[in-house]
Amino acid sequence: MVEQTKTRMVAGPFNRVEGDLEVRLDVVGHQVERAWVNAPLFRGIERVLEGRSPMDALVIAPRICGICSVSQSHAAALALGGVMGMVPTYNGQLATNLILATENLADHLTHFHLFFMPDFARPDYEGRHWYSRVHERFAALRGSAVRNILQTRALALHVMGILAGHWPHTLAIQPGGLSRGVEKQECARLWGILGGVRAALEETLYGTRLEDVTALEAPEDLWQWEGKQNGSDFGLFLQIARDLSLQKSGRSYDRFLSFGAYPGFESDSTQRHWRSGIFESGSLRALNIHDVREDHAFSHMAETVQPLPPFEGTTEPQMRDDTAYTWCKAPRMAGQPCETGALARQLMAGQPLVRGLVAEGGGNVLSRVVARLIEVARLVPLMEQWVRALQPGAPWCHAQPNAVPDGRSIGMTEAARGALGHWLCVEKGVISRYQIIAPTTWNFSPRDRAGVEGPLEYALRGAPVRAGEQTPLSVQHIVRSFDPCMACTVH
Amino acid sequence: MEFLWHPSLSEPSGAEVKGLLADILAGRVRMDALCLEGAVLRGPEGTGRYHVMGGTDLPMMEWVSQLAAVARYVVAVGSCSAYGGMAAASPNILDACGLQYEGVHLGGALGADFRAQSGLPVVNIAGCPTHPGWVIETLALLAQENLSVEDMDAVGRPRLYADQLVHQGCTRNEYYEYKASAREPAQLGCMMEYMGCVGTQAHADCNNRLWNGEGSCTRGGYACINCTAPEFEDPGHPFAQTPRIAGIPVGLPTDMPKAWFVALSTLAKAATPERVARNAASDHLLVPPHIPGREG
Numbered sequence: 001m002v003e004q005t006k007t008r009m010v011a012g013p014f015n016r017v018e019g020d021l022e023v024r025l026d027v028v029g030h031q032v033e034r035a036w037v038n039a040p041l042f043r044g045i046e047r048v049l050e051g052r053s054p055m056d057a058l059v060i061a062p063r064i065c066g067i068c069s070v071s072q073s074h075a076a077a078l079a080l081g082g083v084m085g086m087v088p089t090y091n092g093q094l095a096t097n098l099i100l101a102t103e104n105l106a107d108h109l110t111h112f113h114l115f116f117m118p119d120f121a122r123p124d125y126e127g128r129h130w131y132s133r134v135h136e137r138f139a140a141l142r143g144s145a146v147r148n149i150l151q152t153r154a155l156a157l158h159v160m161g162i163l164a165g166h167w168p169h170t171l172a173i174q175p176g177g178l179s180r181g182v183e184k185q186e187c188a189r190l191w192g193i194l195g196g197v198r199a200a201l202e203e204t205l206y207g208t209r210l211e212d213v214t215a216l217e218a219p220e221d222l223w224q225w226e227g228k229q230n231g232s233d234f235g236l237f238l239q240i241a242r243d244l245s246l247q248k249s250g251r252s253y254d255r256f257l258s259f260g261a262y263p264g265f266e267s268d269s270t271q272r273h274w275r276s277g278i279f280e281s282g283s284l285r286a287l288n289i290h291d292v293r294e295d296h297a298f299s300h301m302a303e304t305v306q307p308l309p310p311f312e313g314t315t316e317p318q319m320r321d322d323t324a325y326t327w328c329k330a331p332r333m334a335g336q337p338c339e340t341g342a343l344a345r346q347l348m349a350g351q352p353l354v355r356g357l358v359a360e361g362g363g364n365v366l367s368r369v370v371a372r373l374i375e376v377a378r379l380v381p382l383m384e385q386w387v388r389a390l391q392p393g394a395p396w397c398h399a400q401p402n403a404v405p406d407g408r409s410i411g412m413t414e415a416a417r418g419a420l421g422h423w424l425c426v427e428k429g430v431i432s433r434y435q436i437i438a439p440t441t442w443n444f445s446p447r448d449r450a451g452v453e454g455p456l457e458y459a460l461r462g463a464p465v466r467a468g469e470q471t472p473l474s475v476q477h478i479v480r481s482f483d484p485c486m487a488c489t490v491h
Numbered sequence: 492m493e494f495l496w497h498p499s500l501s502e503p504s505g506a507e508v509k510g511l512l513a514d515i516l517a518g519r520v521r522m523d524a525l526c527l528e529g530a531v532l533r534g535p536e537g538t539g540r541y542h543v544m545g546g547t548d549l550p551m552m553e554w555v556s557q558l559a560a561v562a563r564y565v566v567a568v569g570s571c572s573a574y575g576g577m578a579a580a581s582p583n584i585l586d587a588c589g590l591q592y593e594g595v596h597l598g599g600a601l602g603a604d605f606r607a608q609s610g611l612p613v614v615n616i617a618g619c620p621t622h623p624g625w626v627i628e629t630l631a632l633l634a635q636e637n638l639s640v641e642d643m644d645a646v647g648r649p650r651l652y653a654d655q656l657v658h659q660g661c662t663r664n665e666y667y668e669y670k671a672s673a674r675e676p677a678q679l680g681c682m683m684e685y686m687g688c689v690g691t692q693a694h695a696d697c698n699n700r701l702w703n704g705e706g707s708c709t710r711g712g713y714a715c716i717n718c719t720a721p722e723f724e725d726p727g728h729p730f731a732q733t734p735r736i737a738g739i740p741v742g743l744p745t746d747m748p749k750a751w752f753v754a755l756s757t758l759a760k761a762a763t764p765e766r767v768a769r770n771a772a773s774d775h776l777l778v779p780p781h782i783p784g785r786e787g
Contacts, residue, residue, distance in 0.1 A: 013498070013508050013546050014504050014505065014545055015502070038545070040542065042542070043585070048577070053729035055729055063619060114500060121502075122502065139502070141497075141502070162704070165707055166620070166708070167703055172711045178677065179676035183775065392775065393775055396677040397774065470506040
């Protein structure tokens, strides 16, 4: 038998992901044998935070990213609140949830329409029965859906104009609540905005009421529904997914992590609307946050004797070209890599269709994208409820102490892309340590010292490579199915 | 206008992009504007390896200087690419700088003498975040060859937004007039005295143009931190606290004699209507304006 030759490919610069990404591939025959994921930009915001007044974290942390900005604000506010022993007012929490949900919604819509779908409009797919429609709707920069969604997204972001001053980089999310109180008339405007967003999504993305989408309970329902929904963009995606067998593409470890999204209100502030946990082999278990360690074996970071918990973690950049290949650290939960994102959130939330898809084929290109679209359909009605629950006239923010006491705390929240944690230590009135683990740090982590690949690296094994491809399309679909944010990854 | 390449919007990735960049550098494709987001990273030790463009093994610092040399216009989008911004915040282990500024000092990645093919220095659409309107209008004017060096201010910002102060149009101006101040988040009063707001000194039209429909920092209940200015990232005090000397806020309006300001403020405080004083310390309107002839 002739040994097949191994080719090495470098895919980059990688478009339509947030931030800078490069993927190295070893290709044998017509498949990816192994992959190395490289975040080629280092940012060092943790080091900027050290030594500053603790409340400055609310200014600095969101500037890690212009896309996941309010998730970073929220994690910082939670970490500060933990040290201060403070939870937001009822109104403050409702409004914060609305702000977080708006970012989540905007990010999912951006991902589907601007980042993920345009790949199917490439000439490579000419001749497929769905090609002309996808080209008309989703061709990069000129598809009709691209223009539609930019308008819908801009409308949704008007929620930020009312509640958060602006997006990104608001300072409105405070440990004690929100810095902006609203009156009945603003509530009416929020209601109007959400009505417009709902109408636009029902018209083009889903072709039906949001409630019909969230009612889908099993994979069979999804495929049955697809048969009837060819006019919608979700239907079009399902048609493509069926044709290209996207459910067989990009499977990773099937170990999912979520920190839980949308905290409850005052009396039950530790509860999350979508709960936290680890989902593996069909069941959910509680996570122990103290099981998190960060491994630097293949990162351009000063090595540590053993992987450290973030409260003891460091960010000392050090070029180590002999072994390291990325600026991303390798977070592990009890020693194991985890996948995080909308799919993980909806698994924890017990959404039956998402659970069904994962039972059938695990985390893959199809289930990751479906989970996002199911999440969007669930978010808008939830936001409508929250707007109705706002109480103009009731307090928006607790009085906050002038000085933040010494102590340490973890701010855990969910960005659109998954679990986000801020580990804050305050000593002598200033930030003595600030460690951040962003969602894509989990998903796009490098190997650890045991040689275990990060979730994307593992998911790329076996991805098909067609003759002549330099940046294989299958690799692009798999990479984008995670909706990476590289800016947050290397914070 | 046509995008040659935009990292979030364009179709091509990888090899196709590298081909395009080669065509631009060789003059086979015309590039009217090079727009950069994010600071230029020169570290570690001047190598620029903290930021390598994916797939090219070449530091972004190199790509930027090569591409800037063939661009008709070079545009810094945001405070990081303009001046270094948050990326260059102390201790700046990245050795980050702006395209043509290092904080307040001319220089930066391209140098003080750099001029694009058009003859213009780098256009700094500074702001953290920058406003989409500032970006679109600047690019539209450049596309019409209608932005000259006279249209840029002393730190390279388009005057179309930088000739205004954030204070102008601020909905808290009545509270400012009487120095009726907020002391806690969500209170309606002026945020200059205690909460760190520098809207009276910050150059931008945020409170006239507005953000995401109807927002701005001060309308959102938090301080203007002067994010369009070089070195806003290192104010030398906590962002959301006004530094004070002998009880008087440091950093008063730049073009008003301090003694006058103090005298006027003292008078205004003494004359504050009860309505304004009570509302300033509340998170919602307590006392509406009086209607003449209607008591109660």
